[in-house]
Amino acid sequence: MGRVVLGVAVGVAVAACAVAAVMVGKRVRSGNKWRRVVGLLRELEEACETTVGRLRQVVDAMAVEMHAGLASEGGSKLKMLLTFVDNLPTGCEKGTYYALDLGGTNFRVLRVQLGGENSSIVDQDVQRQRIPQHLMTGTSEDLFDFIALSLLQFIERKENGSEQSKQMRELGFTFSFPMKQTSVSSGILIKWTKGFAIENMVGQEVAGCLQQALARRGLNMRVTALVNDTVGTLALGHYYDADTVAAVIIGTGTNACYLERIDAIIKCQGHLTTSGGMVVNMEWGNFWSSHLPRTSYDIELDAGSPNPNDQGFEKMISGMYLGDFVRRVILKMSQETDVFGPISSKLLEPFTLSTPSVAAMHEDDSPELTEVERILKHDLEIQDVSLKVRKLVLKICDVVTRRAARLAAAGIVGILKKIGRDGSGGIAGGRRSDINIRRTVVAIEGSLYAEYAMFREYLHEALNEILGEDIAQHVVLRLTEDGPGIGAALLAASQSTLRVDSVQQS
Numbered sequence: 001m002g003r004v005v006l007g008v009a010v011g012v013a014v015a016a017c018a019v020a021a022v023m024v025g026k027r028v029r030s031g032n033k034w035r036r037v038v039g040l041l042r043e044l045e046e047a048c049e050t051t052v053g054r055l056r057q058v059v060d061a062m063a064v065e066m067h068a069g070l071a072s073e074g075g076s077k078l079k080m081l082l083t084f085v086d087n088l089p090t091g092c093e094k095g096t097y098y099a100l101d102l103g104g105t106n107f108r109v110l111r112v113q114l115g116g117e118n119s120s121i122v123d124q125d126v127q128r129q130r131i132p133q134h135l136m137t138g139t140s141e142d143l144f145d146f147i148a149l150s151l152l153q154f155i156e157r158k159e160n161g162s163e164q165s166k167q168m169r170e171l172g173f174t175f176s177f178p179m180k181q182t183s184v185s186s187g188i189l190i191k192w193t194k195g196f197a198i199e200n201m202v203g204q205e206v207a208g209c210l211q212q213a214l215a216r217r218g219l220n221m222r223v224t225a226l227v228n229d230t231v232g233t234l235a236l237g238h239y240y241d242a243d244t245v246a247a248v249i250i251g252t253g254t255n256a257c258y259l260e261r262i263d264a265i266i267k268c269q270g271h272l273t274t275s276g277g278m279v280v281n282m283e284w285g286n287f288w289s290s291h292l293p294r295t296s297y298d299i300e301l302d303a304g305s306p307n308p309n310d311q312g313f314e315k316m317i318s319g320m321y322l323g324d325f326v327r328r329v330i331l332k333m334s335q336e337t338d339v340f341g342p343i344s345s346k347l348l349e350p351f352t353l354s355t356p357s358v359a360a361m362h363e364d365d366s367p368e369l370t371e372v373e374r375i376l377k378h379d380l381e382i383q384d385v386s387l388k389v390r391k392l393v394l395k396i397c398d399v400v401t402r403r404a405a406r407l408a409a410a411g412i413v414g415i416l417k418k419i420g421r422d423g424s425g426g427i428a429g430g431r432r433s434d435i436n437i438r439r440t441v442v443a444i445e446g447s448l449y450a451e452y453a454m455f456r457e458y459l460h461e462a463l464n465e466i467l468g469e470d471i472a473q474h475v476v477l478r479l480t481e482d483g484p485g486i487g488a489a490l491l492a493a494s495q496s497t498l499r500v501d502s503v504q505q506s
Contacts, residue, residue, distance in 0.1 A: 022100050050410075059414045059466060070266055094115065094498075097112050097170055099492065100173050100210070101176075109126070109154045112489040141213070147213065148213035169222070170222060170493065174227055176228050186206070187476060206226060230248070230256050232484035232488045233445040248447075253320060254281065259279055259280075261276065262278055263276075297329060302315055319446075320401055326396055327353040330379075340389065341382060344381040357375045362452075405456070416440060
């Protein structure tokens with residue numbers, strides 16, 4: 001009997017040791033997996049690092065590329081396109097003007113009534129409408145006939161057949177696709193983006209296509225301003241505040257424009273303006289520099305995009321790409337460990353995770369990070385992750401967003417440096433304490449800046465760090481609303497005013 005008891009005891013002890021060994025093994029493996037995840041996070045943080053020193057290198061590179069792009073066509077990755085907008089709205093414009101804003105799958109029709117003094121917009125109406133999918137790949141005639149019909153119906157509702165509706169009207173047209181401007185009211189489409197693929201339109205004069213459609217619909221209107229969204233935003237900013245010298249779009253895509261001295265635009269020598277300046281459309285999404293903190297995730301994202309080796313700056317900072325960057329980081333961690341559980345099919349799909357979802361996770365301040373948990377389940381089909389893993393996801397969102405916002409800030413300071421508004425006295429100058437700093441306003445449009453509080457906070461923080469608080473206090477970033485559309489109407493008004501003044505003077 002004693003031997004039996006001894007045998008049972010020994011068996012129990014052996015079993016207990018085995019269980020303990022399994023438990024220890026699991027803990028060791030779990031610890032190793034977590035260390036690997038932490039290692040991947042640390043690698044991401046280091047690769048995305050944006051020290052003030054590095055940001056200032058980006059600032060200098062941006063200013064240098066701006067110079068090169070102004071000197072000659074093709075001289076820089078920055079296209080530095082001439083807009084022929086040499087007079088911005090002053091606030092004295094008066095009358096009723098219409099505008100069309102075509103910037104993607106949605107377009108807007110606008111009616112703006114201007115009071116004529118103290119930058120007064122008496123009234124404004126905006127109608128938003130979706131472009132049917134088949135018109136995005138059909139013919140230019142079909143697309144512009146649809147737009148002209150929408151404008152006609154909008155005018156009929158607003159003016160109800162009054163005598164006003166029969167008068168010649170000035171129209172501003174915001175067309176946010178790459179085009180080569182030939183005058184303030186004309187430009188040739190270079191290529192389509194954002195899902196549009198109307199082949200017979202490439203190489204055509206954009207305003208002319210719209211003008212023909214207006215005529216077919218019997219509309220007595222003339223396109224007097226053809227601009228992209230940044231120029232419209234600058235026009236609206238300048239209408240309210242004459243210190244506005246630049247505009248930046250930070251939304252699904254990103255771009256910037258600014259007011260440049262005409263004698264600094266070498267490639268348009270001989271072109272005279274009454275103001276001595278001209279708005280330049282930078283197309284800064286294509287900016288590139290070896291100083292930009294590029295990671296393996298950036299390389300993979302670029303290779304898998306429809307436009308590889310193009311729009312490098314945009315892919316690091318705009319709303320179209322931030323969500324997919326975060327997805328790629330989570331996928332990498334899932335492939336190397338099982339902290340997220342089995343790899344879901346959704347996690348393998350590009351652009352499954354949107355930037356608004358990243359913002360919602362990043363700004364989740366609940367104790368259990370319930371919004372992070374919800375989005376992981378809903379968007380990526382990642383189930384039942386621990387709080388520790390949810391905190392990991394929040395940190396990934398923070399690293400990616402912080403880099404994007406700080407690079408956007410560096411781009412803005414690059415513009416300020418080029419026009420001598422950063423306190424350095426110009427591109428070649430060092431920082432000076434004796435320089436008289438002028439108040440400078442930058443108009444900003446776009447959902448990423450407007451709706452993502454942490455992005456906005458990081459951008460402002462970086463601006464202060466790069467410029468220093470003594471200089472930064474003179475720089476105002478002002479959010480605009482409906483800038484591209486209202487700005488186009490304002491430019492139509494200012495062009496009309498210029499023609500009237502010219503006739504009166506002659």
